[in-house]
Amino acid sequence: MKFKNTLCDEGVKEVLRKEIISSKIPHAQLFQEVLGTSGFPLAIAFVTYLFCDKKSKYDSCGKCADCVKMYNLTHPDLHIFYPTTGSTKDMSSKGLFNNFREFVKADLNIFKEDWQIKNKMKSSGEIKVRDIGVINKIINLKSYEGNYKVFIIWQPEHLNIFAANKLLKTLEEPTPKTIFILISNDSESILGTIKSRLQTKKIKPTNKSALSNYFQKYFHNIDPKNIEYSIHKNHFNYFKIRGDIGGDIYKNNYESLFIDWIRLCFLSKSKKNIAELIEFCNQLSNNEKSIQAHFIQFSTNVFRSAFFFNYKLDEFIAPAISREDFDMDKFSKFITSNNILDIFDLLDSSCICLKNKTAPNSKILFLDLSLKLGMLLHDS
Ligand SMILES: [Zn+2]
Missing domain, CATH: 1.20.272 (Zinc Finger, Delta Prime; domain 3)
Incomplete structure (x- = not known):
């Protein structure tokens, strides 16, 4: 994923680019999603730019081995965690990763409602102690590519209390070349002590023409006038627009x-x-x-x-x-x-x-x- 293909406002992309170019990357960040804008594509674009070894001043190359691995979500130094239900060992972020990858491939702009429907979840699910245990294990290993290790935690508001406390300890003792990106549309529900450790970035909607071009590309059969109407009616809210015309x-x-x-x-x-x-x-x-x-x-x-x-x-x-x-x-x-x-x-x-x-x-x-x-x- 390149920065140029993400559907969020340009200001935050510029800030993220500068962090990487100047090698001043915060240890832990919160991508706070605003108005139905998914922060996940931006997190992937950020990590792709970080790993890309042929990056330009503005974006990743999209062609090098690291970019290809990021495109397929198979980069060995990227680890993604999210809520799951069930108590067996397989029902964890690592256990369900193939399922998650398939989900993300359909649309990188992901939302908790879709994840719950896809998995027929009767509750929001939890990020479990087991998941944070996996993070702690990986932190102690060397990165595969000898560079950064990145942990994306999607929906951190659904960390169960034991997992949240375990994660807090990890965040309190930062390990060099380790980056955490937490993505949430309900940051009020994140444990306060965790939130205070995060540098927050608001992920706001992009402009009308970018949204209109995007939806026209993916929904050829919809009249462009209806797309523009939907963008206007839904106040640039990607989630609602997609539900409307999808x-x-x-x-x-x-x-x-x-x-x-x-x-x-x-x-x-x-x-x-x-x-x-x-x-x-x-x-x-x-x-x-x-x-x-x-x-x-x-x-x-x-x-x-x-x-x-x-x-x-x-x-x-x-x-x-x-x-x-x-x-x-x-x-x-x-x-x-x-x-x-x-x-x-x-x-x-x-x-x-x-x-x-x-x-x-x-x-x-x-x-x-x-x-x-x-x-x-x-x-x-
Ligand atoms: Zn590249």
Whole structure:
């Protein structure tokens, strides 16, 4: 990964380049992700530039042996750690690395919600003591290439307390030529004593033209106007834009969920299929809260598009559901000026409730939301 291909603001790239050129690299840094910008590609670009032996003033060469190893995430001096579930030895960052590599290959801009869906995780998972034990072992070995050893810790807010304390000790006694990069979109939840050891860099979104070029390159079938609309609507938030226009596996999952859910909401008014609706809400509530909240945001976008579709306000319609068996024309007739604001309020308040860590059982929240939505849909 080259700096020029990362989707974040240029200022931080310049700072990172200078650190390497002047050989003044902090021992431990925090890449604090802002507004749906993934810090992972930048961390990889930084390490690639560090290892590259034919680097220019601005970027890595992309061709030398080190660059190729970094591209494949097989560089022996790069070690990546992230949350996993399960207690067996295989369920650790090293044990699941092939799985992680496959995940990252699909899109280097990685997000915890996607990782949890890919692994069917029912919780956020943990970075375990075992993982930090591996770090400590590697620190005591010589680096393969005789240079730096780099440890990337993705989602350090999910270090369990024992692992966090063990990592803290390691950070307190820096070993020469050892670099830690912690990447988080929830830095408030990182143990304070660890955070105080880190030099923080905010990873903010890039500009409109870079985002637009990127999405046009990867999503040829989407009208560039819709891409620009989505960038604007989602305030340059990569994660939301991709969810909006993506057509990727995660979105397809949300699409299927949405279609099943709305059918059950419709039927609930006449008290049909209530048992099926309860089971659906049970299943949905088994997911991590952030996924549940994202599903509601996805649903809000579908309702918004359906409303504009109904009133033929073409300039506002963004692609919402790509499945051919979904009849947007028919669905949109139920979304009118009589119910759209109430629907938005309902979805919005449910989303806020889910993001609140003290939220009640989300089975009840989804059942309540579904029944109210069923009433509103019949009130068009
Ligand atoms: Zn190179």
